[in-house]
Amino acid sequence: MDKTISHFEKVDILFSNAAIHFALKDFSDIEWDEFKPKLEEELKAAFITTKAVLPLMKKQKYRKLVYISSSLSHQPLPLFYCSWHSQRCAEFFIKYLAQELGAYNITANTLAPSMV
Incomplete structure (x- = not known):
């Protein structure tokens, strides 16, 4: 991240997409x-990448945070228990970011494509 910032001197957008393997079980x-790994690692990825860009984004006073989720977060499927919980947790994390960072003109949104 430091090399990117020193080269470009700004960060316009963070695009976060972490997909950790999970057990397909009831x-x-x-x-x-x-x-635990699905829940912890995906939220950790969003947390760490956001923390890395946030100081610069706050100074710039206008940027975008985009996180990939899945339609499973709104319409769970059998055996996708781990995925559903992980994505719902991340979506609430992102909602809180949006509330907190709105004052800096930073948006935080989730994209939730359907299963392919």
Whole structure:
């Protein structure tokens, strides 16, 4: 990130897309150790990348944060328990960012394409 900022001297947009493998299981069959990585790593990726660009974006007073989710966050499918929870958690994280950063004219949005 430091090399990018020193070369371009600005960040116009953060496009965050993390997709961690997860167990395709019903809730009754899944263990916490199978559930935790999907939830933790995807939110961690959004958190770390956002923290890296935010100081510069605040100084610029107008930028965009875009995070990829999935239609599964609004219409869950059988066996996608881990994915649904991970994406819903991330979407609320992004909503809070949008509220907090609006004062800096920074938008935070989620794109949720459907399954292919």
